[in-house]
Amino acid sequence: MNNGVISSPPEDPVKCTSKNTNCTITNSIGIFPDRSICEAGEVKYPGTEEELISIVATATKNNRKMKAATRYSHSIPKLACPDGKDGLLISTNNLNKVLRVDAEARTITVESGVTLRQIIAEAAEAGLALPYTPYWWGITIGGLMATGAHGSTLWDKGSAVHEYATEIRIVSPSGPEDGYAKVRVLTESDDDNQHLNAVRVSLGVLGVISRVCVYIYFIHFLIYRRLNA
Template identity: 60%
Template sequence: MASSSPSWWCRASSPPDPVQCASGTTDCTVTNAYGVFPDGSTCCAAAAAYPASEQVLLRVVAGATASRTRTKVATRYGHSVPKLAFPGGGDGRGLGISTNALNRVAVDAKRRAITVESGVTLAELIDAAAEAGLLLPHSPYWLGVTVRGLLSTGAHGSSVWRTGSAVHEYVTGMRIVTPAPAREGYAKVRVLNAGDPELEAAKHEFADILWYPGHGKAVYRIDDGVYDFVGFRPTPTLAIQANRLAEDALEVTGNAGGKFLTASATTTLLAAGNYGLTRHGLLAPLPGTPVVGYQNRIQSSGSCLTGADDALLTACLWDPRVEHGMFYFQAGISVPLSKAAAFIRDVQRLRDLNPDALCGVELYDGVLMRYVRASTT
């Protein structure tokens, strides 16, 4: 039996680009951060485009619209897990538009305003603000999202109970390139400003809770958390593979008790290390003691993304290039907030019928519960 441990290295091979083309920018495949979609299918695209400016993006969208080519946007790290990321259904005839080159940031320190392109990552946004003596008031706890991704998929904050804790509440305007009729050149730039109802429609939100029903525990994550989360740090690939082999052995032997103990050890180790909270990046503080630091260094984490390449000696835990490494299967359901309590009681009843049945779920994040407020537009 093996369990995850809060040990890490300061280097890591950065994750691969989710868009890979066999010949230049044609004959491409589009995947996600895990290297596989939930049903194991492969997403093929006829071509990929890498616009580096709004003008070039406008031409790309216009060309696709005129030729009736279906398109989807691909981001730097590909954290769109479901098949919604497939261009044209993934049948090899669509176009993937990468935002990797749309990565410029302009800071106006006097107005305390930042203008960014859609491919700017959260890490780049936080760093740019810090260099100008500013800070992003709230952010997700994972650095590997782009501005476009975190706004359009809701990967940030929540205003379910109150205002002020979601990234989108600080967005004052957007410029969006959309398809258009032939008389408008097949594509146009739409400018959305504060007060425009369409601006609200372009923004979503969520936050989350980790629930371990077998252990009767829940972990509530505050999006401006003060930590470099252990699960987002560089991990030796040998440790990743050893953990997977141990998990496979437990699965083959039907050892539910072993899974339960492994899950317990993992959560205990994470808690002992304060989930990655450190003083000066070295030692975990004692529980209940304050930690003082710069906002840009403590509000989000993802150090496995930015290390120098080390020939895959270390990597993010989920890196698909690690042979026989971790495999993440994600399936989700939507439950109205009014039914959330009933859902929890149903799961508790299932657990009580067979206390060992949910041990496998708890090896990692348990039941990840994300709560979202519906759009008012």
């Protein structure tokens, strides 16, 4: 008799009846009480920052409401519900590349649709690790940043992963002078980093995060800290 446990990821929270139009989105994770279904007119799946800029610009020019959606829609649907049947969902499913692991600077740069599992695996290859993380590794870095997902500790900057973000690129609606979309690059080295702090837990209302650079630690350092805590 096989007593093993078999697990599988949740279904795609975005479902459409006609290709990528006439869609719905809901929360795939039952632990949250809100399992309501949100309607959306269309979903777009940008694969590059350039494609994301074009999608945001077109929607802005047409005065269309839009919201970002992640791979599993771990949040409650109201945060990802754009405007009923006229709204646009922008899924980060295909923004899923690890762009750079810098062992010397102890940073990892990834697109916003990269999952926590991917980050942990890629960082480990370089002997690095996030100090604390949420319990579920299916969450994406963009969703993690936007919702303030966290682990549990008071050490260093605390357990919220967004506190370790050193740079965030976000695509936001803008005016015709910017082509109706603008990429904002927010870093810790900015003289005034209040905008970075706002984007760190923006709940998806300030734009669509395209990529994130996060500070990480050497694994042997974290082991030493735990053994001597």
